Amino acid sequence: MAGKQALNIVKMKKMKQEGIPLSMLTAYDYPSAKIAEEAGIDIILVGDSLGNVVLGYDSTIPVTLDDMVYHSRTVARGAEHTFIVADMPFMTYHSSISESLQGIRRLMQEGHAHAVKLEGGAGIADVVKATVQAGVPVLGHIGLTPQSVNQIGGYRIQGKDEADARRLMADAKALEQAGAFGIVLELVTEEVATAISKELSIPTIGIGAGRGCDGQVLVYHDLIQYASPYFSKRFVKTYADVGGMIRSSIEQYVSDVKGRAFPAAEHVFSADDRVVESLESLYGQAKGQAQEQAKEKVESQS
Ligand SMILES: Nc1nc(=O)c2c([nH]1)NC[C@@H]1CN(c3ccc(C(=O)N[C@@H](CCC(=O)O)C(=O)O)cc3)CN21
Ligand SMILES: CC(C)C(=O)C(=O)O
Numbered sequence: 001m002a003g004k005q006a007l008n009i010v011k012m013k014k015m016k017q018e019g020i021p022l023s024m025l026t027a028y029d030y031p032s033a034k035i036a037e038e039a040g041i042d043i044i045l046v047g048d049s050l051g052n053v054v055l056g057y058d059s060t061i062p063v064t065l066d067d068m069v070y071h072s073r074t075v076a077r078g079a080e081h082t083f084i085v086a087d088m089p090f091m092t093y094h095s096s097i098s099e100s101l102q103g104i105r106r107l108m109q110e111g112h113a114h115a116v117k118l119e120g121g122a123g124i125a126d127v128v129k130a131t132v133q134a135g136v137p138v139l140g141h142i143g144l145t146p147q148s149v150n151q152i153g154g155y156r157i158q159g160k161d162e163a164d165a166r167r168l169m170a171d172a173k174a175l176e177q178a179g180a181f182g183i184v185l186e187l188v189t190e191e192v193a194t195a196i197s198k199e200l201s202i203p204t205i206g207i208g209a210g211r212g213c214d215g216q217v218l219v220y221h222d223l224i225q226y227a228s229p230y231f232s233k234r235f236v237k238t239y240a241d242v243g244g245m246i247r248s249s250i251e252q253y254v255s256d257v258k259g260r261a262f263p264a265a266e267h268v269f270s271a272d273d274r275v276v277e278s279l280e281s282l283y284g285q286a287k288g289q290a291q292e293q294a295k296e297k298v299e300s301q302s
């Protein structure tokens with residue numbers, strides 16, 4: 001797999017220096033990955049947001065490492081030439097370095113990811129360091145970290161006051177120091193996200209973090225309004241109503257079946273006349289035999 005990708009972490013850093021924005025999009029399965037690659041996306045994120053948009057949970061907390069491995073490998077089959085980052089899910093990188101590395105190994109070897117993303121700042125710098133030491137590129141993720149939603153107390157904008165701004169900058173620097181190749185800034189005020197982007201030599205990738213980031217990321221189902229509860233959020237731009245298209249297509253299908261408009265002549269297969277005749281006589285015989293047998297059965301019982 002390695003080497004087939006159009007982009008790598010060395011080129012990403014160069015793109016930041018040259019002022020070329022990075023486009024990242026989530027994908028969770030073969031068709032979404034295939035279309036994202038065909039459309040020219042720079043980086044695919046197999047996000048644990050799959051818990052929300054494909055598994056129907058109300059947060060990312062129930063998502064397991066098995067879920068991530070499974071979806072990551074389907075994405076890898078659909079996008080063989082795209083750099084793939086996979087999220088490590090809730091509480092799989094906090095017990096010990098060795099357990100964290102075992103999970104990361106699975107995302108790389110079984111999930112065919114090229115890098116992993118971990119939520120957290122200075123507090124997870126040691127795991128980031130050990131992962132990078134093992135040869136695995138790490139994407140950081142600070143600001144709103146959905147795996148900590150119960151601690152944060154909701155999906156809130158980060159970096160509004162000075163203390164928060166300082167904390168975010170310190171976390172970003174700690175991650176860069178630990179060897180992260182980039183950092184996702186989620187739901188961070190534009191001023192703070194811009195300052196962090198200027199301060200770091202590694203690219204920042206924003207979601208709801210404004211115009212000063214070195215790249216942008218969105219959730220696939222939000223972008224195309226595909227049954228996502230988040231598509232109308234302020235930080236999302238929707239480009240199509242794919243959910244609406246799917247719904248009206250299925251409504252039309254239901255109505256066609258009920259009204260016998262489908263299948264029509266062009267959808268059916270016909271045998272030639274001679275075969276039809278012989279089938280009819282065959283069915284006629286078979287029908288006659290069956291009636292004969294049924295009659296005999298009734299007679300023998302009486
Ligand atoms: N489909 C989807 N899209 C996402 O962007 C996403 C997920 N799922 N799941 C994981 C996290 C959760 N995310 C969220 C969830 C809620 C808000 C939200 O309610 N935002 C408010 C602003 C809140 C405030 O003002 O503090 C909004 O109106 O945009 C934002 C990001 C982003 N991530
Ligand atoms: C929103 C992005 C950054 C993410 O972590 C996800 O999709 O899981």
Ligand SMILES: [Mg+2]
Pocket residue numbers: 047048049060087
């Ligand atoms: Mg995530």
